[in-house]
Amino acid sequence: MPSATNDVVELILADHRRMEELFRTLRSAEADRAAALREFSALLVAHSEAEEGEVYPALRRYKNVDGDDVDHGVHEHEEANEALLALLEVEDTRSEEWEEKLEELVTAVNHHVDEEERTLLNDTRENVADDRRAELGRAFREARAKHLDADCGSVDHVRELVG
Template sequence: MASDDVVELILEDHRSMEDLFRRMRSVDEDRAKALREFSALLVAHAEAEESEVYPALKRYKDIDNDEVEHGSEEHDEGHEALLHLMEVEDTGGEEWDEKLEELSEAVAHHLDEEERTLLNDARENVADERRTELGRAFLKARADQLASDCGDIENVRRLVRG
């Protein structure tokens, strides 16, 4: 990763998620493997945002706290849609396509909204040095999540149950 700026790091993860969606849709790819990679990235990313980034952003008067809370709600929706896809046994079947589309729509909506609101607000209102500090904290929390096998179906079930 070239930058420790939290905005750039989050955007990089977003682009990786989009690439993984392409792989999960492709009949030429190992869809189950792509789903495992996606699950780990989505959970690690969301948990790191909620533990390190979102609480810090709430402290800025020019960043809308309702948008931060909404981002957390959308993470929950994404986890639920992820679980539904993980529970599909046949990666080549109609149910896979249906659940993948539901997950894709939930995540794409969140990425778009987060990029237009929170990330733009962070660029405008959070000093470069602070964004770098947040980026390092985000990376550490994300790495800790990945090391804990956060994308495992049992962990996703736990997150969905709350």
């Protein structure tokens, strides 16, 4: 996924927008929901793991970035993973249960995305120098790619994360 930017804020926002697009696909009865869910699952897990591995620890060191917001972000990743697992475990993508679990996932992820964009990402934009955001962006991108290569979105891996 070549991109003109390495700014970690822009990379995170791009993932958030892709997740929103995938939600629209997942809600469409005509779509290949199973394929969209595979992509979504991999993206969500790789994104969260890369944030927690590379971005969040660095942000904790900035006095104008609230450490409680970082902790809250980790907690919300856990909630999103639980909702993701519940959806991955539903076999029939046309069932009422699948629709319900999808909406629980959408709610969990949208809540996190909204909060993260209003708090952590705005704080990062204001308090972290451009060159440092680019360094973090490169680290985020590499970690994300490594997780994607490791099939991080598989139901077994998500089960391990939740377990």
